[in-house]
Amino acid sequence: MFVPQLDRNAREGLQKQIMRQIIAAIASGMLRPNTPLPGIREASVRWGVSRNTVVLVFEHLETEGYLQTRPSRGTFIHPTPPCSTSSVAQLGNERGAAAASLGEPSWPGQAFIGDPAQERQTPDGVFNLGFGSNMPLYRFPAWQKTIERLLLRDNWKRGGEFQPNAGLPFLRSTLARWLHLRHGVTIDPQQIIIVTGLQQAHSIIAHALLKTGDHVILEDPCYPGKRQLYEKLGMHVINGAIDRKGIKLADLAPEQARLLCVNPGCHIPTNVTLSLPRRKHIAALAMQDRCLVFEEAMYDLLSFEKKPIPSLLSLTGGRNLLHAGLFAPCLGGGLMLGYLVVPWSFLPAVLEAKLLTGNGLPWLEQEALARMLDSGELDNALRRTRVVMMRRREVFMAALERFFGRMEFCGTEHAPRLSWFLPGGFGKVQPFLTEAEKAGIRFPGNYAAASSRSHPGLPDLPNLVSHGYGEISEEDIPALFSRLSNHT
Structure with missing residues (x-):
């Protein structure tokens, strides 16, 4: 039976520790699809945390698509939970194999006709910063x-x-x-x-x-x-x-x-x-x-x-x-x-x-x-998605500034998109994206860099990096930047 190993002296809160360990258990196969979890009261006693903490963990993971609440039956691992890429990467050496299987990245201007990225799925262990969402409507109970x-x-x-x-x-x-x-x-x-x-x-x-x-x-x-x-x-x-x-x-x-x-x-x-x-x-x-x-x-x-x-x-x-x-x-x-x-x-x-x-x-x-x-x-689903995406955006932006230093963002009012200008010390955008993809971090459809026309209103447009953050979880973001720091 799953019992999280909690470090009460850690800087990471108990709620995040439990969520991270449940996701890791799902990715490793320890918690398989449709596995029942204990009820809120039972989990509170066994895990040594408050009922409110258990409720917040279950609600967050259900919103992310890892858990499923079944009326009069309880909480279960979702039949098709999303893959936690950071957890999968920790299980073995999949990262190197996955990165090697990517081949040469497509030219960023090819976001439509002739783009190989349109034909391939993201391998396990690869972070996909596309414009999709791991909170699709079909995961919502309603x-x-x-x-x-x-x-x-x-x-x-x-x-x-x-x-x-x-x-x-x-x-x-x-x-x-x-x-x-x-x-x-x-x-x-x-x-x-x-x-x-x-x-x-x-x-x-x-x-x-x-x-x-x-x-x-x-x-x-x-x-x-x-x-x-x-x-x-x-x-x-x-x-x-x-x-x-x-x-x-x-x-x-x-x-x-x-x-x-x-x-x-x-x-x-x-x-x-x-x-x-x-x-x-x-x-x-x-x-x-x-x-x-x-x-x-x-x-x-x-x-x-x-x-x-x-x-x-x-x-x-x-x-x-x-x-x-x-x-x-x-x-x-x-x-x-x-x-x-x-x-x-x-x-x-x-x-x-x-x-x-x-x-x-x-x-x-x-x-x-x-x-x-x-x-x-539908509006209820949008509100819940908006809350999660706002929190995820803040985590991603903070991680960017820790990695690059002071950042210049371009339009941060909409999810699940984020656009920012690559700082001067990191070279040009295309070589940066190439190195990132070698590390197993994919930026599909970054076609702003392909434009050869001048843009007086946005002179730094060739340095623009545009991507999504809807397909990764908050728990994956630190691992993404750790991987990026080892390859750029």
């Missing part, structure tokens, strides 16, 4: 209970029917109410189209509303797949430079462009938030019908800002504005569901283009997401 209810009753029969191409009506109506609460804008459910991701949303808009030779303004740098899409379809891409306040329109002529694409809440990869004056400028362009605007909302659901700046959807009321959101960055890449809000005048063409991309979406995920939204459980 999501699991919703799925069980749908499958155990006769609801599952609906899964055998073809679903509406624009998305499940229940999900679209629920999203309309949810968006109204978030943005203060009345949206008809028919204006909402369910998509499998922002890339599909861009593809639909490009095919429905643009033609060869049209000018499209994209933030520079931006997600490479988006740029490649418009260029492959024959559009002329105009680079919108980024500074500390977001995209700079002063040097552009947006009225001459057919489409302006922006991510106001969290520019990728700099994490810069678009300022309110610039949002008002873009909103005026849309409302005066001078330019069609595409607003992305990728990481807004996990914003750390106490009072977020109004979205373009809020400022325009949806006039001449396309608004797209995605749940995957916040709730796990496995939930590739997003939405696209379309003005009435563009709706027929967009629906036709959507029909050409596929004949519908899976019923189960749409129905479950709609029920989570409708019951408020």
